[in-house]
Amino acid sequence: MITTAGEAWRRGGRVAGAALGALVVGLAGLVLVGPFGAGGDDGGGLGAPLPAPPKSALNIPRPLALAAADRRATRWAPVRIPVVARRAPSLRAAGVTMLATKTPEGTANLVVVLPGALRRGGRLWVRARVPARAQEPMTGWVPRRSLGGYRVVKTRLVVDLRGRTATLMRAGRVVLRAPVGVGLPASPTPRGEFYVRDRLERYASPVYGPLAFGTSARSNLSEWPAGGFVGIHGTDQPQLVPGSVSRGCIRMRNADIERLGRLMPVGTPLRIR
Amino acid sequence: MTLTDPLPDLRWVDIDVDGALAETEAAAAPWTRADFLRGGLGALLGSLAVPALAGAASKPDRGDVAILNYALTLEELQAAFYTETEQANALKGETKVQARVVGGHERAHVKAFRDVLGSKAGKQPSFDFRGVTENEDDFRRTAVAFEDLAVAAYKAQAPAIRSKAYLAAAIGIHSVEARHAGWIRRLAGRSPVNTAFDEPISATRVRAIVAKTNFVTSSPKTGTKKGSPRFTG
Numbered sequence: 001m002i003t004t005a006g007e008a009w010r011r012g013g014r015v016a017g018a019a020l021g022a023l024v025v026g027l028a029g030l031v032l033v034g035p036f037g038a039g040g041d042d043g044g045g046l047g048a049p050l051p052a053p054p055k056s057a058l059n060i061p062r063p064l065a066l067a068a069a070d071r072r073a074t075r076w077a078p079v080r081i082p083v084v085a086r087r088a089p090s091l092r093a094a095g096v097t098m099l100a101t102k103t104p105e106g107t108a109n110l111v112v113v114l115p116g117a118l119r120r121g122g123r124l125w126v127r128a129r130v131p132a133r134a135q136e137p138m139t140g141w142v143p144r145r146s147l148g149g150y151r152v153v154k155t156r157l158v159v160d161l162r163g164r165t166a167t168l169m170r171a172g173r174v175v176l177r178a179p180v181g182v183g184l185p186a187s188p189t190p191r192g193e194f195y196v197r198d199r200l201e202r203y204a205s206p207v208y209g210p211l212a213f214g215t216s217a218r219s220n221l222s223e224w225p226a227g228g229f230v231g232i233h234g235t236d237q238p239q240l241v242p243g244s245v246s247r248g249c250i251r252m253r254n255a256d257i258e259r260l261g262r263l264m265p266v267g268t269p270l271r272i273r
Numbered sequence: 274m275t276l277t278d279p280l281p282d283l284r285w286v287d288i289d290v291d292g293a294l295a296e297t298e299a300a301a302a303p304w305t306r307a308d309f310l311r312g313g314l315g316a317l318l319g320s321l322a323v324p325a326l327a328g329a330a331s332k333p334d335r336g337d338v339a340i341l342n343y344a345l346t347l348e349e350l351q352a353a354f355y356t357e358t359e360q361a362n363a364l365k366g367e368t369k370v371q372a373r374v375v376g377g378h379e380r381a382h383v384k385a386f387r388d389v390l391g392s393k394a395g396k397q398p399s400f401d402f403r404g405v406t407e408n409e410d411d412f413r414r415t416a417v418a419f420e421d422l423a424v425a426a427y428k429a430q431a432p433a434i435r436s437k438a439y440l441a442a443a444i445g446i447h448s449v450e451a452r453h454a455g456w457i458r459r460l461a462g463r464s465p466v467n468t469a470f471d472e473p474i475s476a477t478r479v480r481a482i483v484a485k486t487n488f489v490t491s492s493p494k495t496g497t498k499k500g501s502p503r504f505t506g
Contacts, residue, residue, distance in 0.1 A: 149401030
């Protein structure tokens, strides 16, 4: 059947009008009855009475942002596999020092890990502080896989050789300051950036007092047994502290080393200046 | 990636030296379905009678303590992962934002679990993430696996929680973990959601998966109470 354009328009208008009417009726029905037909005898739908939700037994706090001191904390890691620390992140780079898995005292050897890992030659490399003498490189690159899991500390220890004091800071605040004995002119305490790598207690020798910390700093006494590492320890001659009295070690009065023992974790960076 | 193999690209070495995961599983293992059915009715009726009072004042019973400790271990794993990532500061853009925001959530979850468990909380595990926190691709892949795993683990344990108040808490965390999963999946170029129904993963399976990552380690021995110092003195 052939129709004119005007007839088609009028017919379309009637259809649209009918559809609009049906929509209005439908919306009215939704308002009166509810969108899911609630209110019926079966008790279903959103209109049915339901129990209140139980209260959570956990008091979940607001998200706990990492504090600035935690973001800036020093990372350290045990040496998991014996490895050569190198001048650059490459197996072809010159070696700085060999890192064993144990210290001379038999504790886990560790390094302080500096920011900025690099992927080179299919390996992830990290730069670490390593044991050293004053004139030697104090950092080296090691494959990340040679180290164990990271731990963090928020403390740092500064030993002032001229002032003969040790100052411990935690999150940037001074928590301990004490006089120290340092190396004699013939066996000076080395200057540089080191770290505390173990803690010894209950040994027999009274020379070291009640507590000793091992550090990554090495004295110039290269013939000394076990590598000539510098310790931070107590003493049986407190009258010599402060003073220039040792073969490189940092001596503290026993009360002070015990206070330090309560405040300073292993892995703490050590600056000797 | 599928739920049966959430960490396909990581190293598979069986170890859980500290035993933290084994500890939580051992605690949960004696709590059988029969125990639940025997002891659950009273608790269920009690919680139905006073739903509003079943909240923070009530202490978890033995079975719920085991599940909460299990959840705590998973939250510790995630919190440590994101915290180490933020400290490594190797990420950029939205992935960096995701790590910071989600880390805040996971640390909040850990605190909440530790607060409610008190002295019954399991020991804090030690972790070695083996560099995955220091590389963007590795981070994203691991984060997807952790979040998918957390969602599936909560889903598996939720029906076994006897206290409605603890169930409510678990569901509240579960949905947050699902949002984390969607977010990191999108950042990793994967579909945020690819199934209409998520399958749970049992505690035994979760433990095996986590153990195989070798992320849970022992603490290094950095002190000794025997032997003499060998320092220069």
